[in-house]
Amino acid sequence: MTSTHGSATLDRERLRGLAETVTGEVLTPGTDGYDDARHVFFRHLDQTPAVIVQPRDTDDTAAAVAFAQANGLEIAVRGGGHSGAAHSTVEGGLVIDLRHLDSVEIDIDNRTARVGGGATAGAVTVALAEHGLVLGFGDTDSVGVGGITLGGGVGFLSRLHGLTIDNLLAVELVTADGRVVVADADQHPDLFWALRGGGGNFGVVTRFTFRLHRVEQVLGGMLILPATADTIAGFVRHAQEAPDELTCIVNVMPAPPMPFLEPAQHGQLVIFALLTFVGTAAEAEPVLAPFRALAPPLADLLQEMPYAGMFQPEPDDYHPVAAGRNGYADDVDGAGAQLVLDTLTAQLAKPEVQMAVVQLRPLGGAIARVRTDATAYAHRQRALMLNVAAIVSRADELEAQLPWLETLKAALCDGTPGGYANFVYDDGPGRIHDIYPPDTYTRLAQVKAQWDPDNTFHRNHTVLPAV
Ligand SMILES: Cc1cc2nc3c(=O)[nH]c(=O)nc-3n(C[C@H](O)[C@H](O)[C@H](O)COP(=O)(O)OP(=O)(O)OC[C@H]3O[C@@H](n4cnc5c(N)ncnc54)[C@H](O)[C@@H]3O)c2cc1C
Structure with missing residues (x-):
């Protein structure tokens, strides 16, 4: 007897053999747990694997690889399932879902x-x-x-x-x-x-x-400032000039309807920054002063906390439909920041765009002290990573976002090639050479x-x- 799904025709006897070989779960369409296991973080990446194997150890993992090869099944390996390029799921193939290897x-x-x-x-x-x-x-x-x-x-x-x-x-x-x-x-x-x-x-x-x-404690959390060309460019510059103890993730986006923001601010473009300073509040004070001086903060939630406090739990049912583009730049000047503001304002006016965001990550520090050829991550000397993203409600609305995402990214990157494997979505075959220089x-x-x-x-x- 055979079972046909997607491109694969599977022999049930062999599937039974796999299930008897591995100690973890072997899930096929129709079995309990299959539908839950099928889904990844992004809701629109909706595929129907022929088999999902959830290994409990290394032997199970090897058995899953061997089974896929013996049966001509394409393999997708899944860690946390957050690939924006559908890399951890596969239509008609075999997913090796490593969720149980969590020790x-x-x-x-x-x-x-x-x-x-x-x-x-x-x-x-x-x-x-x-x-x-x-x-x-x-x-x-x-x-x-x-x-x-x-x-x-x-x-x-x-x-x-x-x-x-x-x-x-x-x-x-x-x-x-x-x-x-x-x-x-x-x-x-x-x-x-x-x-x-x-x-x-x-x-x-x-x-x-x-x-x-x-690291027992950090001074960390959210700092929200009004977004103007000057505050954005200044924020990035200060983050680049700060001591290595400070790492900033700078989002330019509409203010969410958070209770600590005035209702009139909800939906206005803001700098929504996540800051982590390794040290005490007293040590952080002079480092943070230039950021706070850019404009009166709309919210200043920086506080001493255990480092783990930086990770806010997400709702289990958060599965966005999103498109993104990634690149590197050296800095963002006033003109670049104004382009960010103008583009986000124009896109957010469209009813299908639920969220549009530009994320700027000042790099340098310890990243840049490792030799460029020491690892396969080669962009050690790039000063700023940027991500441009849009969230919509339906998969068929994604394609219309790509031109503006591409245009804004290209303008901010000033045409220089570069891409970070973990944030490059499915941008086409040429991108591999941006991620990995020659x-x-x-x-x-x-x-x-x-x-x-x-x-x-x-x-x-x-x-x-x-x-
Ligand atoms: C909401 C969100 C926030 C993010 N924030 C950051 C961030 O702050 N910094 C950052 O650097 N990146 C960030 N990323 C990007 C993230 O690092 C990548 O999407 C990464 O690939 C996700 O890993 P995963 O195991 O969850 O994904 P998966 O989709 O499971 O895997 C991604 C790729 O890695 C492979 N893979 C995963 N595990 C293994 C394994 N054990 N063995 C072999 N191959 C494996 C998969 O086959 C696939 O090719 C973020 C992504 C999202 C969606």
């Missing part, structure tokens, strides 16, 4: 942690907080450690402690030929280099080992040829094996 083993004395390939950033952050330890991921607790780490990892602590990959010590992964290998500075160093920025191109990561930092791409292609010559793992920003 966090902390070695307090050596300040290291071994983290399962399917853990989430928030869960790891909370586990570390119990010991006064931190590791920087991004800004959202439900993002998977798997995806964010393999792409680089830009977050609340990046200017002080670098990208997530700058704190990565070792990786255990299941390769395309079913081997379980450990890559670190001594074992398979080329593979370890490639895994730090090269995404899911090389196998399924079942465990990461990270270096941790001791030398990086060539080296990645050689590593790919060694570890995944048949391109088994291609639901990612795919590097083709060198020939």
Whole structure:
């Protein structure tokens, strides 16, 4: 008997064999839990895999890879399911959903942690907080450690402690030929280099080992200012000039209807910034003074808190329909900031645009102190990352957003190429060379040829094996 879904025709006997081999769940359309497991973070990325395997250990993971290969099924590997490019789901293929590989083993004395390939950033952050330890991921607790780490990892602590990959010590992964290998500075160093920025191109990561930092308290939270060309340009400049202890994520967006904002401010364009200062309130005071002097803050919610307090839990039912564009710039001047304001004002006037936002992330600091060729994340010297995004209510409204997203991004980036794997959506095949400049791409292609010559793992920003 066979079961047909999407492009795959599966033999039920073989499926039963897989279910008997693995200790985790094997879900197919119609089985309990399949529909829940099918969905990813973005609501419009709605696909129907033929099989979803939820491994409980490395052997299960290897069995899932082997099953997919034996049955000609395309593989999608899922950590936290936040890819904006549908990389962690696949129509008619096999999803390896790592949600059960969520262990966090902390070695307090050596300040290291071994983290399962399917853990989430928030869960790891909370586990570390119990010991006064931190590791920087991004800004959202439900993002998977798997995806964010393999792409680089830009977050609340990046200017002080670098990208997530700058704190990565070792990786255990299941390769395309079913081997379980450990890559670190001594074992398979080329593979370890490639895994730090090269995404899911090389196998399924079942465990990461990270270096941790001791940070008990930060001064952090939201600072909301009116958005004008001067405040935006000034905010970014101050964030770039600040000591590394301060990392800022600067969003220009309409003010949400938050209770601490005057009703008249709701919907007005504001600078909605998330600031993390590693140190005390007293130490932060002079660093923050220039930001507060730009304009009277509409809300100043900065406070001393454990680092884990920076991660606000999201509602489980938050699944946006969104499009985004990503790039790098050196700064934003007054003209660039005015363009941001004009473009957002024009787009937000359209009834289908629920949210339009420009996010500016001043980089530098510890990120820039790592050599450009030390990892597969190559944009070490870029001063500013930018994301331009739109949220609409229906998938068929997304395409109309792309031209303005592209135009605004190109104007702010001043035409310079560059892209960050974790924020590049499905922008077309040429973008791979923005994410990986020529030398990086060539080296990645050689590593790919060694570890995944048949391109088994291609639901990612795919590097083709060198020939
Ligand atoms: C709301 C939101 C906030 C974000 N904030 C930040 C941020 O602050 N900083 C930042 O750097 N990024 C951020 N991102 C981007 C995020 O890092 C990427 O979307 C990342 O790929 C998500 O990882 P994931 O495991 O959740 O995604 P998934 O969709 O599960 O995976 C993404 C890619 O990684 C691969 N992958 C995942 N886990 C593994 C694994 N264990 N082994 C092998 N391959 C794997 C997948 O196959 C896929 O190609 C954000 C994204 C969203 C949606």
